[in-house]
Amino acid sequence: MITFSGVHKWFKSLHVLNDINLHVLPGEVLVVCGPSGSGKSTLIRTVNQLEPISSGTLIVDGKDLADKNTDINKLRAEVGFVFQQFNLYPHLSVISNITLAPIKIRSTPKAEAEEQAMQLLTRVGLAEKRDAYPLQLSGGQQQRVAIARALAMKPRIMLFDEPTSALDPEMIGEVLAVMKDLALTGMTMVVVTHEMGFAREVAHRVAFMAEGIILEEATPEEFFLRPQHPRAQQFLRQLLTPMQM
């Protein structure tokens, strides 16, 4: 579904992604973790080309991103992206946030798009907020709307960049619950997160990054019980305090 082969990326002289080789299978949930500044956001953003790569090959849903014939807008429509800061459209109501892309990009009739949007809102538990505006919602609610917005395009892949890091602790659970449900439907997901409970429960694989390198890639069980790399061991020790393993 997603294949990185020898991918590098530089920001000027900063080597942000260093020889990334990664393969995500259809229906797989990959959790990416690692210290701040290690290149996790950059990695996930290359998948829908919010960041172009400098060298190597990146194949997403069978399409080579470097290929000039790849329609990047079409590909992005197939890949949902959930941001740390939600990034809902503040000038549109909740329902319009969700229906905008289906109506304008997929040419879905308005009534049909709204019906689908209502199903999605029900699924994320926010049906009664259809006419609210984003700034009237709590962070957790905004993030759930953002997930519904991404799902409205019926994506084949969902990317999450620290979806709960901007949330108050009491709202993290509601967003993770929605993501867990989504994983159970067989969605291919790449999730950058430090929520190790989620990783243990939902992820099929965990990739640990530091300084642009994937230092370790393992099943959650192996990663949490027998981390190989000293950096991973150190990272987990630091996370351990607020978390019961």
Added chain:
Amino acid sequence: MLTYTFDWSIITSGKYFEWLLSGLIVTLKLSALSIVLAFILGLLIAVMRMSHNRVVRWIAHAYLEFFRNTPLLVQIFFWYFGSYKILPSVVNDWLNTNGFEFAAAATALTIYTSAFIAEDIRSGVLSIPKEQMEAARSAGFSYLRSMQYIILPQAVRITIPPLINQFLNLAKNSSLAMTIGVMEMTYQARQVESYTFKGFEAFTAATMVYLVLSIVITVLVNMYNEKVLNLHKAA
């Protein structure tokens, strides 16, 4: 000693009232048409100014610098005296039977004002967080569609106060159209003055008209802002 006797009746009824009224209608038409066109053109230039294509960006930049930095009166004269020489005769013939002065004035006002509007909208766009563009692009919108559906509606909302200012300037600047013979408000006030020597009354009427026009524009734009754009309904 004040020897001037006021006579308001000449401008409140009869022939001169009709002159002033017809001037008012021309001013309204000229302002309304130019405001709408200037706004559309301003949006277009603003988007071009931010294009990824260097040539497009450069053209928009040249347009802005040129039309913002030459006097409006010169631009009105250019479209009136100059364009006549370069336009094809079919266009000229059509314009002659449909009010060439009006068309020249509307063109000048539109283009001149669009340059200012474009810069205002551009600052509005620059103030929208870049994450909004990222969200739109990652949903699969092209750059232009992202602008159309996500960035510009928010930018225009922020730009409302300077836009009102540009619309008001345009309405007031429309009085310059009298210099090429457009029979708008100021032109008619001048006519009434030269026929009756009641300049105080005539120009008081014109002043009131511009004042009311300004207030109406402000109220209309604010209403549009409240009702139609309906943005940022924060709790």
